[in-house]
Every structure is written in structure tokens, then in C-alpha cells.
Amino acid sequence: MKNVHDVIVIGLGVMGASTLWRAAQKCTKVLGIDAAGPTHCYGSSHGESRIFRRAYWEGEQYLPLLNHADFLWHELAQSTDKKILFHTGGIFIGPKSSSIVDGSIKTANRGGIDHEVLTSSNIRGFLPAFNVHDGMHAVYEPGAYAISARDSRLEMMNEAVRHGARIEFGDNVVCLENHEAGVRATTKRGCTHYAKSVIVTTGPWMTNNLMKELTEHLEPRQVPIYWFSPKAKSERYFLKENFPVFLYEFENGDILYGVPSISSSEPGVKIGFHNRQQTPANADWKNTPIQQKHITEISEAITSIFPKLESLPTHVKSCFYTMSTDESFLIGKSKTLKKAYFASACSGHGYKFAPAIGDALANMAVGQKPCFSLSAFSVDRFNST
Ligand SMILES: Cc1cc2nc3c(=O)[nH]c(=O)nc-3n(C[C@H](O)[C@H](O)[C@H](O)COP(=O)(O)OP(=O)(O)OC[C@H]3O[C@@H](n4cnc5c(N)ncnc54)[C@H](O)[C@@H]3O)c2cc1C
Known part of the structure; x- marks a missing residue:
């Protein structure tokens, strides 16, 4: 048969x-x-941007992927003239026993990741942009960074x-x-392609037609x-040299995340809720308007912090966000x-892992073993519980 590709990547x-x-x-032939x-x-x-951090509050099962991804992000950064990584450090704030503080410390200790534990007064002295409530703690990870989303993805395709x-x-x-x-x-368009292997990475469209076997475990949600712009005379506090990527867990478990502006085309500091304001929706080729109640809610959080x-x-x-049942x-x-x-x-939270996941998928498609175990991410975990 003519024209059989070794691998086709879809999406x-x-x-x-x-x-x-x-x-x-x-x-x-790819x-x-x-x-x-x-x-x-x-x-x-x-x-514009995504967060990379390794003191991963979500659990130590991500460490092998994080380490491999970190290595490959730097490999990609070296192969291009464009600046795609911005070493800002990262701060993860919450009550002492919160998922974010407790989980980040555990993974940092487990992975030998450089970090520092801070109290609310330490944080206010170190990062005056934050109005941290009394009693809060934080984990500071100096090695965390922001990734340029648009340029890194384009550079991968260029490579x-x-x-x-x-x-x-x-x-x-x-x-x-x-x-x-x-x-x-x-x-x-009516084309037919043949391949020894295909890899499907269609994001929220994963639930449409190509991978029906995954549908019951995934739900696309609009977020x-x-x-936000700094007030007059406060610009310096939010420059990427002074303002790390951050996570902030409130007493009620709501999580806010943010990234300083990493390019002149960005209209301020990027901030969103990680675990709120998610609306189930079909993946679509249009952008829907943001609800006023969501704007009011985040404005209140910004005023406070x-x-x-x-x-x-x-x-x-x-x-x-394409949410899986267990958020992994x-x-x-x-x-x-x-x-x-x-x-x-x-x-x-998948962007930071992309080089490691891409490497693992490419290995599997050509009959090689991935560099690390993927068993924690197997669909079979849902059947065994
Ligand atoms: C607001 C926001 C903030 C985030 N922040 C972070 C962060 O700070 N750090 C982090 O690690 N992660 C973060 N994430 C998560 C991260 O961005 C995602 O994990 C990642 O982008 C998922 O990429 P994907 O390639 O799977 O999906 P997508 O980017 O959705 O790509 C799917 C592609 O498939 C194509 N496609 C669809 N159907 C077909 C088809 N039938 N045939 C051909 N092509 C098709 C689409 O055109 C699209 O280009 C964030 C996500 C959001 C939304």
C-alpha cells in the first residue's frame, strides 16, 4: 500500500x-x-501563558512526568531564538492544612524540590502585591516558571x-x-490517510466522535x-521580575491562580478560578460571553487579595477545561x-506536562516503552474502583 504514514497525530x-x-x-513519515x-x-x-511548577499539590504520582517535562521544556527553549520560559518562581498560598500548602510540601519533600515554607507576615514582607489573610501559609518554589503558551506550541510544530x-x-x-x-x-474534506499508528489529542473534542470509549469519563467545561491592571504607581509589584506565578486557596477551598504578564501584548496580570465558574458545554468553534455574576465574583476576590x-x-x-471524573x-x-x-x-492543569506526554505517546506509537510509567493515567483505574 502506498503512502502509509508511520504516525498521524490528530489535533x-x-x-x-x-x-x-x-x-x-x-x-x-509523520x-x-x-x-x-x-x-x-x-x-x-x-x-499567552501557563504555569509550570513541580511542588505539585495534586500528588507525587505526577513527579516522573514533571521531571521529564521540565527537561524537555528546557530542550525546546534551547532550540529556539524565542523566549518561551520565564523564570518567575511560584508561590502556593492557603491555610496550613489546605490541599495546596500541605500537598505542595509533601511533593516537594518527596521529589527533593527546592522550596521554602512562609507565614502570612513573611509573605507580605516578601511579596507586597499580596494582601494575605492572617493565619495563611505558603510554599515558595524558586524553580517554578511561566511558559509562553502560543510561542511554545508554535515552536513544537516548527521543530x-x-x-x-x-x-x-x-x-x-x-x-x-x-x-x-x-x-x-x-x-x-474527503481525504483518506493510512497510518501504522494514530494518536488522538483533540482536547475537549475528544468526547465527539473519534474516542467514544472515553466519553463517559470526560466532560468539557467552559471556564x-x-x-487585571495594576492601580497607578503599583505597576512594579506586578512585573514578572517581582511577581511569581501563584495559587491561592481560600478557607472554603476555592482556588485562584495567576501569572504575571509575560509579553507586551498581554492586557495585565492573568487571574482565574481553578475550581469554580466551570460551565458544562459542548466543544465548539465559538467563544461564548462571560457571565456577569462570574465577573462580580472574581472582582470581590481581587479586592480582597x-x-x-x-x-x-x-x-x-x-x-x-476537559474534566475527567477524578481531575487527572x-x-x-x-x-x-x-x-x-x-x-x-x-x-x-495539563499544559506543563505536554512535552513528557507527547514523548510518551510518540514512543508508544513506534512500539517503544515510555520513559516513565503511565499506569496512574490509565482508563482502567475507573474500572478497578
Ligand atoms: C484558562 C486555562 C488556564 C490553564 N492554565 C494552565 C496552567 O497554568 N498550567 C497547566 O499546566 N495547564 C493549564 N491549563 C490546562 C492546559 O491548557 C490544557 O491541559 C492543554 O491546553 C490541553 O491541550 P490539548 O492539546 O489536550 O487540547 P486543545 O488545546 O483543545 O487542542 C485540541 C486540538 O484538536 C483540534 N481538533 C479537534 N477535533 C479535531 C478533529 N476531529 N480533527 C482534527 N483536529 C481536531 C482542535 O482544533 C485543537 O487545536 C489551563 C487551561 C485553561 C483553559
Whole structure:
């Protein structure tokens, strides 16, 4: 059979872009297909910045991926002239026994990650931008950083093309079938592609048609994200040199996260709720308006914690979280398609892992073992409980 690809990657958000980059280094005939263009504002990977941290309150099972991802982010950063990593440090604030403080300390200790534990008065002295409530604690991780989301994803695709990959934008894969070559992929424009293996990384669209076996474990949700300007004479407190990426857990468990502006095109400090304001929605090619009650809610949080920021956002946008039932990732091999692999690595915290997940998927697709165990992310965990 002519024209059989070694690997086809379907969906080039950050997971697909990183998979394409890693696959192009391992085999010769690699094709990436994305329904949209090289930069677009749908799904989960768009926007300016994402947080990378290793003192991972979510659990030590993420450490092997975090370590490998950290290594590969720096490899990518070295291969490009563009600045894609911004070493800001990270501060994770909450009550002493909160998930964020307690969990970050545990993972930092377990992983030998450089960190410092601070009290509320330490924090106020160290970071005057924060109005930290009395009794709060924090974990400061000096090695945490912000990633340029748009540029890092584009650089992954550039690297993939440099290593020989081909990319088709503006076409949807609508059907995947087992075939003697491996898998047959049919697109909306009527193209048929054959591959020894396919990798599906279609983000919130994962629940549509290609990976129906995952549908019961995933729910796309729309989430708003906001940008806030410093008040007059307070600009210096929020410069990326003075303001780390942060997580802030309130007494009631609500979590706020934020990133300083890392590019001149960004309209202020980016802040959002991690575990609130999520609206179940079908993945779609349009942006929906942000609800006024959500703007009011975040403005109240900003007034309380960042009195040196204007309380009303200068800019708002909506984005997609693809939530799994346990807020972790689904990575593995299809049970219905013999040579198909997938990753749904969102639940609102997947970006930082993309190079490691892409590397693991590319290895699996060419019959090699991933560099670390993926058993914690297997769909089988839902069947065994
Ligand atoms: C507001 C927000 C803030 C976040 N902050 C952080 C953070 O600070 N740190 C962190 O680690 N993570 C963060 N995340 C999570 C992270 O952004 C996601 O984990 C990641 O972007 C998921 O990428 P993806 O490639 O799986 O999905 P997507 O980016 O949605 O990519 C899916 C791609 O598939 C394409 N596609 C869909 N269907 C088809 C089809 N049938 N055929 C071809 N192509 C198709 C789409 O066009 C799209 O390009 C955040 C997420 C959001 C929304």
C-alpha cells in the first residue's frame, strides 16, 4: 500500500504539537492534522501563558512526568531564538492544612524540590502585591516558571516540521477505522490517510466522535479567564521580575491562580478560578460571553487579595477545561482501534506536562516503552474502583 504514514497525530493543541515534535524525531513519515489554523482561540491551549511548577499539590504520582517535562521544556527553549520560559518562581498560598500548602510540601519533600515554607507576615514582607489573610501559609518554589503558551506550541510544530513532519490545517478527522495498514483516517474534506499508528489529542473534542470509549469519563467545561491592571504607581509589584506565578486557596477551598504578564501584548496580570465558574458545554468553534455574576465574583476576590490591582478586569476570555471524573489525565491505548493512542491531559492543569506526554505517546506509537510509567493515567483505574 502506498503512502502509509508511520504516525498521524490528530489535533494539534499543545498535546498534539508536542507529540508531533517527539514523533518526528523517532520516525520518518509523520503527519499532523488540525481542524483549525496554526494559532486559534478555541479549545484549551490558546492564550499567552501557563504555569509550570513541580511542588505539585495534586500528588507525587505526577513527579516522573514533571521531571521529564521540565527537561524537555528546557530542550525546546534551547532550540529556539524565542523566549518561551520565564523564570518567575511560584508561590502556593492557603491555610496550613489546605490541599495546596500541605500537598505542595509533601511533593516537594518527596521529589527533593527546592522550596521554602512562609507565614502570612513573611509573605507580605516578601511579596507586597499580596494582601494575605492572617493565619495563611505558603510554599515558595524558586524553580517554578511561566511558559509562553502560543510561542511554545508554535515552536513544537516548527521543530516537528524541521525534523520532516508534514502538517495539514483546516481539516477535521471524522472517522477512524482499523485497517490492514494499521488505521484509516477519513477527513471532512474527503481525504483518506493510512497510518501504522494514530494518536488522538483533540482536547475537549475528544468526547465527539473519534474516542467514544472515553466519553463517559470526560466532560468539557467552559471556564472564564481575566486580566487585571495594576492601580497607578503599583505597576512594579506586578512585573514578572517581582511577581511569581501563584495559587491561592481560600478557607472554603476555592482556588485562584495567576501569572504575571509575560509579553507586551498581554492586557495585565492573568487571574482565574481553578475550581469554580466551570460551565458544562459542548466543544465548539465559538467563544461564548462571560457571565456577569462570574465577573462580580472574581472582582470581590481581587479586592480582597490584590488591593493594588483594579478590581474590574480589563479583558475577559473563555477557554475549555476537559474534566475527567477524578481531575487527572487519561493517557493510553484504544481498546477498540488496534493501533490508536490518546491523551486527554487537561482537567485544567495539563499544559506543563505536554512535552513528557507527547514523548510518551510518540514512543508508544513506534512500539517503544515510555520513559516513565503511565499506569496512574490509565482508563482502567475507573474500572478497578
Ligand atoms: C484558562 C486555562 C488556564 C490553564 N492554565 C494552565 C496552567 O497554568 N498550567 C497547566 O499546566 N495547564 C493549564 N491549563 C490546562 C492546559 O491548557 C490544557 O491541559 C492543554 O491546553 C490541553 O491541550 P490539548 O492539546 O489536550 O487540547 P486543545 O488545546 O483543545 O487542542 C485540541 C486540538 O484538536 C483540534 N481538533 C479537534 N477535533 C479535531 C478533529 N476531529 N480533527 C482534527 N483536529 C481536531 C482542535 O482544533 C485543537 O487545536 C489551563 C487551561 C485553561 C483553559
